[in-house]
Amino acid sequence: MKIGLFGYGKMGRMIEQLAVERNHQIVAKVDVDTQQIDFQSIDCAIDFSTPDAAFDNIKSCIDHGVPVVSGTTGWLDQYDEAVAHCKQKNGALIYASNFSLGVNLFFELNEKLAKMMAPLENYRVSMEEVHHVHKLDAPSGTAITLAEGIIENSDYNNWTLGKAKETEIAIKVKRENEVPGTHVVTYKSEVDSIDIKHTAHNRKGFALGALIAAEWLVGKTGVFTMRDVLNL
Ligand SMILES: NC(=O)C1=CN([C@@H]2O[C@H](COP(=O)(O)OP(=O)(O)OC[C@H]3O[C@@H](n4cnc5c(N)ncnc54)[C@H](OP(=O)(O)O)[C@@H]3O)[C@@H](O)[C@H]2O)C=CC1
Numbered sequence: 001m002k003i004g005l006f007g008y009g010k011m012g013r014m015i016e017q018l019a020v021e022r023n024h025q026i027v028a029k030v031d032v033d034t035q036q037i038d039f040q041s042i043d044c045a046i047d048f049s050t051p052d053a054a055f056d057n058i059k060s061c062i063d064h065g066v067p068v069v070s071g072t073t074g075w076l077d078q079y080d081e082a083v084a085h086c087k088q089k090n091g092a093l094i095y096a097s098n099f100s101l102g103v104n105l106f107f108e109l110n111e112k113l114a115k116m117m118a119p120l121e122n123y124r125v126s127m128e129e130v131h132h133v134h135k136l137d138a139p140s141g142t143a144i145t146l147a148e149g150i151i152e153n154s155d156y157n158n159w160t161l162g163k164a165k166e167t168e169i170a171i172k173v174k175r176e177n178e179v180p181g182t183h184v185v186t187y188k189s190e191v192d193s194i195d196i197k198h199t200a201h202n203r204k205g206f207a208l209g210a211l212i213a214a215e216w217l218v219g220k221t222g223v224f225t226m227r228d229v230l231n232l
C-alpha cells in the first residue's frame with residue numbers, strides 16, 4: 001500500500017518504521033510547510049498531526065478521494081462535520097482516539113464494568129491519565145472515550161477537569177517526562193476501590209493499530225471505528 005503520512009512527528013516516524021516492515025511504501029510526508037501533495041499517488045492517508053491541522057488534512061484527503069485514518073486528538077468539536085463531509089463525498093474515514101489493540105480491549109472492559117457498577121450507589125468513578133510533557137491537548141482523547149463509555153452505560157452525564165458534581169466524572173491530568181500514555185479508571189467506595197489500568201510501554205501499539213486500520217480501510221467507503229476493524 002502507498003501511504004501518505006500527514007504529520008511526521010513522533011507517531012509519523014513510528015508508523016513509517018512499521019509500515020516499511022509490513023512492505024508498505026511511504027509516498028508522502030506532509031507537514032505544515034508542505035506546498036503540494038500528489039494525492040493520486042496515495043492509497044491511504046494516515047494523519048497524526050496537531051489538533052489545529054487534523055480537520056483540514058482529513059477534509060482535503062476526502063476531497064481528493066483518498067481514504068484517511070486519523071489518530072490526532074483534540075479536534076473533536078469538528079468530528080461531526082468531518083463525518084458529514086465524508087458521507088457527502090462518499091469517502092472513507094476512521095478516527096480513533098487510541099489505535100492500540102490493548103486500549104480498544106480496555107474500552108470494551110470499561111463499558112462492561114460501567115454497566116456492572118451502575119446500580120451500586122456506594123461507588124464513585126474517577127479517572128487519571130498520564131502523558132509526556134509535549135502533549136498539546138488535555139484531557140487525552142482516550143480519557144474522553146473512556147468517559148463517554150461510562151456515560152453511555154450509567155447515570156453519569158458529563159466529565160470535568162475540575163471538581164466533579166454528583167453526576168460528573170472527574171478526570172485528573174498529569175504530564176510527566178516522556179510517558180507514552182497511561183489511563184486508570186477507579187471506582188471508589190468507603191470500603192474499597194476497583195481500578196482498571198492500561199499502560200502503553202511505547203508508541204508501537206498505536207502505530208501498528210493505525211496501519212491495521214489503513215490496510216482494512218482501503219477499498220471501502222463510509223465512516224468506521226476500531227470496533228469495525230477489530231470486529232469487537
Ligand atoms: N490515536 C492514537 O492512537 C494516538 C494519537 N496520538 C495523537 O496524534 C497526534 C500526533 O502525536 P505525535 O506524533 O506524538 O505529535 P508530534 O508533535 O510529535 O507530531 C505532530 C506533527 O504534526 C506536524 N504538523 C503541524 N501542522 C501540520 C499540518 N498542517 N499538517 C501536517 N502535519 C502538521 C508537526 O510539525 P511541527 O512540529 O513543525 O508543528 C509535528 O511534526 C496528537 O494529537 C496525539 O495526541 C498520539 C499517539 C497515539
Ligand SMILES: O=C(O)C1=N[C@H](C(=O)O)C[C@H](O)C1
Nearest residue numbers: 073097098135140141142181
Ligand atoms: O499524545 C499522545 O501521545 C497520545 N495521545 C492519544 C490520546 O490523546 O489519547 C493516545 C495515546 O494516549 C497517546
